[in-house]
Amino acid sequence: xxxxxxxxxxxxxRQFWREIVLMLAIVATYGWHASRHAEDSxxxxxxxxxxxxxxxxxxxxxxxxxxxxxxxxHADCPVGDRQFWVTRPYDWRQLLASKLLFVIxxxxxxxxxLQVFLLWRAGFWxxxxxxxxxxxxxxxxxxxxxxxxxxAVVTASLGQLVLAVLxxxxxxxxxxxxVNKIPNMGVEGTTDIPWWVTVIVVYAAALAVVLWQYARxxxxxxxxxxxxxxxxxxxIFAVTPYRTIIAHVYxxxxxxxxxxxxxxxxxxxxxxxKGGYPEKNKVHIFLPLLVSGVAEGSKVxxxxxxxxxxxxxxxxxxxxxxxGRGELLANRPRNNEILTLDRDIYERMKSVPVKIHLTYGxxxxxATEVVRVVARSAxxxxxxxxxxxFSPFGNNEVVCLFPPLTTQIILLSAKSEExxxxxxxxxxxxxxxxxxxGWVWQMRTFGLNPISASALELSDFGELHVHNIxxxxxxxxxxxxxxxxxxxxxxRSNLEIGGIHLEDYKLTDLPEEGGGFGILAx
Numbered sequence: 001x002x003x004x005x006x007x008x009x010x011x012x013x014r015q016f017w018r019e020i021v022l023m024l025a026i027v028a029t030y031g032w033h034a035s036r037h038a039e040d041s042x043x044x045x046x047x048x049x050x051x052x053x054x055x056x057x058x059x060x061x062x063x064x065x066x067x068x069x070x071x072x073x074h075a076d077c078p079v080g081d082r083q084f085w086v087t088r089p090y091d092w093r094q095l096l097a098s099k100l101l102f103v104i105x106x107x108x109x110x111x112x113x114l115q116v117f118l119l120w121r122a123g124f125w126x127x128x129x130x131x132x133x134x135x136x137x138x139x140x141x142x143x144x145x146x147x148x149x150x151x152a153v154v155t156a157s158l159g160q161l162v163l164a165v166l167x168x169x170x171x172x173x174x175x176x177x178x179v180n181k182i183p184n185m186g187v188e189g190t191t192d193i194p195w196w197v198t199v200i201v202v203y204a205a206a207l208a209v210v211l212w213q214y215a216r217x218x219x220x221x222x223x224x225x226x227x228x229x230x231x232x233x234x235x236i237f238a239v240t241p242y243r244t245i246i247a248h249v250y251x252x253x254x255x256x257x258x259x260x261x262x263x264x265x266x267x268x269x270x271x272x273x274k275g276g277y278p279e280k281n282k283v284h285i286f287l288p289l290l291v292s293g294v295a296e297g298s299k300v301x302x303x304x305x306x307x308x309x310x311x312x313x314x315x316x317x318x319x320x321x322x323x324g325r326g327e328l329l330a331n332r333p334r335n336n337e338i339l340t341l342d343r344d345i346y347e348r349m350k351s352v353p354v355k356i357h358l359t360y361g362x363x364x365x366x367a368t369e370v371v372r373v374v375a376r377s378a379x380x381x382x383x384x385x386x387x388x389x390f391s392p393f394g395n396n397e398v399v400c401l402f403p404p405l406t407t408q409i410i411l412l413s414a415k416s417e418e419x420x421x422x423x424x425x426x427x428x429x430x431x432x433x434x435x436x437x438g439w440v441w442q443m444r445t446f447g448l449n450p451i452s453a454s455a456l457e458l459s460d461f462g463e464l465h466v467h468n469i470x471x472x473x474x475x476x477x478x479x480x481x482x483x484x485x486x487x488x489x490x491x492r493s494n495l496e497i498g499g500i501h502l503e504d505y506k507l508t509d510l511p512e513e514g515g516g517f518g519i520l521a522x
Contacts, residue, residue, distance in 0.1 A: 008098035132404030186323030187304030250361035367482035
């Protein structure tokens with residue numbers, strides 16, 4: 001049995017050595033290009049991520065993987081019953097094992113070596129991150145190699161595979177559009193169940209199709225199984241009872257319970273109603289809010305929001321649950337909510353008093369680690385095994401590189417008195433006592449490069465409008481870093497705003513200036 005597996009493997013090697021050499025050349029060029037840009041640009045995100053040649057190589061590498069898998073499968077094609085290998089004394093298990101050995105040797109192994117090389121060139125010791133590298137391999141197998149194999153075993157030629165891939169891409173676009181139309185979907189913590197059920201069904205079907213094709217060569221039935229997934233996926237999301245899940249994930253507080261966050265409507269009229277963003281047949285309503293109770297070293301995330309408006313003329317409007325956005329932090333007593341209404345609904349409600357009911361799904365998290373880091377002109381370390389460096393171009397841009405660890409969110413803050421950057425000619429010094437915040441998203445990237453890059457900057461200055469948000473961390477600036485976030489609780493919070501007129505809070509649509517919560521409601 002082992003000799004037959006090796007015999008088929010050697011045949012494939014002799015037949016496809018040109019494709020293998022080309023693929024290895026593409027992978028090597030990508031690795032050289034990525035490591036060279038990291039050195040020459042001083043870890044500049046723009047130079048690495050947005051280089052045209054780098055984007056082309058990032059596309060060619062997975063395409064070369066896909067082409068090699070296709071060639072290996074189609075060499076002994078499981079579609080039909082007139083293939084050469086059917087007339088040979090081949091056992092389908094040995095044939096499948098030889099194809100798996102071929103893919104592991106000439107696809108998985110080069111990918112692994114590429115990632116080890118990029119880790120080493122970035123200054124990280126690869127053996128420390130062996131589990132992260134294994135997770136990369138599992139991710140590529142699940143997301144790319146297994147689906148590619150499933151498409152290859154039900155197609156008989158390159159043309160058929162190209163059509164199948166285009167069909168999958170169009171389906172994924174349509175799937176995203178349809179899923180976003182499902183009512184009450186998108187609230188954080190409520191899509192885990194349908195997502196994992198869909199993932200299990202898809203991968204089980206893909207694995208079954210590969211085994212079925214090699215064992216029985218029932219191409220029509222295998223294609224029917226794959227086409228059936230196009231209906232199963234959206235159906236799982238469509239039948240999920242999101243409102244029931246939301247009520248469970250974000251329970252209502254007990255009567256008289258003291259919440260870790262208090263929200264109130266700010267009766268003072270906004271100083272300016274500029275800052276909306278143009279949308280066809282949409283109107284944006286700005287609601288100023290007062291925030292209290294957020295403890296130092298904590299953050300409150302808006303997982304979702306439900307808006308109901310009752311007008312004095314008897315009209316009612318319900319947005320349904322929508323995903324939230326934004327974080328509430330300490331030292332931020334003011335925030336806002338921006339509602340997006342259909343223009344016809346606004347016109348019918350704008351001139352009469354309305355009562356607005358806001359129901360939030362909120363999540364409180366606390367940082368378990370708080371450290372102080374001083375930005376230095378020389379490369380310096382950062383929590384999460386990060387390595388940070390100032391750009392050599394003198395614009396005070398700091399970029400941090402992270403190895404393949406668990407995803408984590410890092411919050412950094414600095415007091416205005418400690419920021420060492422001098423204001424520009426068109427800037428005023430920050431008022432004393434101002435606390436500036438910034439976020440670093442240490443994401444576990446499952447792309448070709450195991451290194452994730454994040455800019456280190458302060459972007460949240462509260463109500464202050466700081467035009468130049470870059471270049472605000474200079475050598476010598478001490479930063480307080482909050483990491484190791486742990487969820488403490490989830491709850492629903494209700495806020496009622498009565499007796500206001502929508503037209504008094506209508507935004508003048510301009511390019512969005514950012515800040516605050518927001519909800520997009522049909």
